[in-house]
Every structure is written in C-alpha cells, then in structure tokens.
Amino acid sequence: xxxxxxxxxxxxxxxxxxxxxxxxxxxxxxxxxxxxxxxxxxxxxxxxxxxxxxxxxxxxxxxxxxxxxxxxxxxxxxxxxxxxxxxxxxxxxxxxxxxxxxxxxxxxxxxxxxxxxxxxxxxxxxxxxxxxxxxxxxxxxxxxxx
Numbered sequence: 001x002x003x004x005x006x007x008x009x010x011x012x013x014x015x016x017x018x019x020x021x022x023x024x025x026x027x028x029x030x031x032x033x034x035x036x037x038x039x040x041x042x043x044x045x046x047x048x049x050x051x052x053x054x055x056x057x058x059x060x061x062x063x064x065x066x067x068x069x070x071x072x073x074x075x076x077x078x079x080x081x082x083x084x085x086x087x088x089x090x091x092x093x094x095x096x097x098x099x100x101x102x103x104x105x106x107x108x109x110x111x112x113x114x115x116x117x118x119x120x121x122x123x124x125x126x127x128x129x130x131x132x133x134x135x136x137x138x139x140x141x142x143x144x145x146x
Contacts, residue, residue: 049120
C-alpha cells in the first residue's frame with residue numbers, strides 16, 4: 001500500500017497495469033469484464049469502511065458518501081463528504097485553523113485514527129491483492145483458452 005497525492009491510498013497488485021494494457025489492445029469485452037471483477041474484488045474494503053464509518057459517525061452521512069469508482073487502471077473508493085478528513089484522521093483536541101471558527105474545537109469522533117476507510121484498506125489489503133492477482137491469472141487463462 002502506498003499513499004498518493006491528494007491523500008489517496010493505492011494498493012498495487014503485481015501485473016495489473018500490464019494486464020489492463022494488454023487487454024485494451026486485444027479484447028475490449030474481456031477488459032470490461034475484468035474491470036467489473038476488480039470492483040467485486042474491492043467490495044470488502046467498501047463494506048468494512050462503511051461499517052466502520054457507521055460505528056463512529058452515527059448519522060450515516062459519511063458511510064453513505066463512500067462509493068466505488070472504476071478507473072482506467074483499477075478502482076477507487078472515494079467519499080464526497082467534506083468532513084471525511086476530519087472523521088478519518090483528526091485527533092482529540094483538534095481545533096479549526098482557519099475561518100470564523102478558528103481556535104474552536106473540531107468535532108472529532110471517538111477512537112484512534114485512522115477510523116474508517118484507511119482502517120478498512122489496512123485490514124483487507126492482502127485479501128484484495130490476492131483476489132486481484134487471482135483474477136489476472138483467470139483472465140489470462142480465459143483469453144488463452146478462448
């Protein structure tokens with residue numbers, strides 16, 4: 001796992017980018033099916049992240065803001081909740097740094113950071129990598145066997 005620009009997390013599976021590049025030039029239908037499969041492989045992270053978020057922010061807004069999106073080279077789990085960073089990472093005692101609330105305490109959920117999405121990624125990384133690598137092997141076999 002690696003952090004990316006903008007605070008994203010990246011789980012890398014061996015051979016993923018090469019497989020996508022090859023499928024793009026060989027067979028678009030298999031590529032489409034492969035990408036759908038990647039979404040299935042990442043669903044355990046989304047499910048656990050939503051469960052974690054529901055447990056710490058009882059309104060359900062943060063949990064319901066999370067969604068899986070397909071990218072050219074994989075999938076992304078994103079949240080459009082403007083408070084996602086605070087919910088995920090803020091420590092008790094955090095205060096607003098800017099704006100009219102400057103110096104006032106930020107509402108921080110209980111528990112130690114990371115609390116929801118990042119925690120789910122850390123807990124499920126190996127299983128997802130194994131599932132994606134298995135999917136790569138199955139896709140190659142499927143293509144070779146017709």
